[in-house]
Amino acid sequence: MSAASTPEPGIPGGAGTSGPRRRAGGRRRKPREKRHKALLITAWTAAGIVVLGGTGLGYVYFTLNGNLDSVDIDQALGTDRPAKADNGSxxxxxxxxxxRSGGNRKLGGGTDDGSARSDTAMIVHVYEGHEKAAVVSLPRDTLIDRPACADTDGNTYPPASQVMFNSAYSTGGAACAVRTVESLTGLRMDHYLEVDFSGFRKLIDELGGVDITTTRDIEDPDSHLTLKAGPHRLDGEQALGLVRTRHGVGDGSDLGRIQLQQAFLKALLDQVKDIDLFGDPKRLYDLADAATKTVTTDSGLGSVNALMSFASGLRGIGASDMTMVTMPVVYDPADPNRVLLEKTKAQQVWTALRNDRPIPRSATKGTATGEAAGVVRD
Structure with a gap:
């Protein structure tokens, strides 16, 4: 590709979601829900810190290994699944x-009945050669047809039509979420990584904060976040507020929050990659301890050795080597608090990833964005 050409959205360094921002009818209302939302780090962010924790000391290994939670998703899903890629992607x-923690309720994310929530989801596609990646955010408010699924305890759940995407996790946990994503995309999910936002806050604090710049003021009392336009070093609590805010930016939708999450994530990846931890063994251990307490994995990544091996193959991927897009959706004319899959454009995304190719620009052009792009830059 020549220097003068424009990168495609699916190629790291590309433009990501593009095209005019428009709505699919009606005036966009701010969603009524006010509870705090979950958040995430991408797979290699948490796992990459675990790699740094591989000191070889027996005590460290067994402590970190004991921190990890894992779930046997493969057993729950059985064999009726999309085929694995044969090229290493x-x-x-x-x-x-x-x-993972009752402390989540103190952060506003937990519920009084102790039930689990998952309001943020991303498919991370690592291309052949593991030198670049594409990330597709899946809006929680998307109305979908959820397939029949089973949880890891063997309980089964019937299919459901036109339900919110994030209901899959609250219905049948990780296995049902994976089943739903595979049904939606036709793509095999090789691994599963769940990030607890209470632990995420501690992880950001252990990193010493993350540097971002806001291009305009952000004021959201629901997420307890107030930021003036300009540069900031966010501590863990502020980072949580940023990635779960929706009322303070754009059109007040989950799509706007996704834009903030993607910008923050790129800043976080750059910062993690630039930190030299080997000169500070205590800080290195504290970070590895926080990271392993923060994630739940599929059983294939459920040990420090397995997670280290997996992460080692991703260490070369930084923010400049990946592109982030949002699953193509439009606002639901019948309910502006929900979005609908733009099936033709979404199929372009899934076909590109299935063939390990860049996501075409046409797949994201003209779809709903939340109107919050550019509010945060690293």
């Missing part, structure tokens, strides 16, 4: 949840 479903 991988798809990882990454969810943000509030399941």
């Amino acid at each position: 991988q798809n990882i479903l990454v969810l943000g949840s509030d399941t």
Whole structure:
């Protein structure tokens, strides 16, 4: 590709979601829900810190290994699944949840009945050669047809029509979420990584904060976030507020929040990659300890050795090597608090990833964006 050419959205360094921002009819209302939302780090962010924790000390290994939670998704899903890619590319479903700690309720993300929430989801596609990646955010408010699924305890759940995407996780946990994504996309999810946002806050604090710049003021009392336009170093609590805010930016939708999450994530990846931790063993251990307490994985990544091996293949992928887009959707004319899959454009995304190719620009042009792009830059 020549220097004068324009990168495609599916190629790291490309433009991401593009095209005019428009709505599919009606005046956009701010969603009524006010509870705090879950968030995520991509697979290699958490896992990459675990790699740095591989000191070889027995005590460290067993402590970190004991921190990890894992779920046997493959057994729950059985054999009726999309085929695995044969070229070394991988798809990882990454969810943000509030399941691992009662402390989540103190952050506003937990519920009084102790039930789990997952309001943020991304498919991370690692291209052949593991030198670049594409990330597709799946809006929680998308109305979908959820397939029949089973959880890891063997409980089964009937299919449901026109339900919110994030209901899959609250219905049958990780296995049902993976089943739903595979049904929606036709793509095999090779791994699953769930990030707990209470632990995420501690992880950001252990990193010493993350540097971002806001291009305009953000004021959202629901997420307890107030930021003036300009540069900031966000601590863990502020980072949580940023990635779950929706009322303070754009059209007040989940799509706007996705735009903020993607910008923050790129800043986080750059910062993690630039930190030299080997000169500070205590800080290195604290980060590895926080990271392993923050994630839940599929059983294939359920040990420090497995997670280290997986992450080692991703260490060369930084923010400049990946592109982020949002699953093509339009606002639901019948309910502006929901979005509908733009099936033709979405199929372009899934076909591109299935063939390990760039996502074509036409797949994201003219779809709903939330109107929050550019509010945060690293």
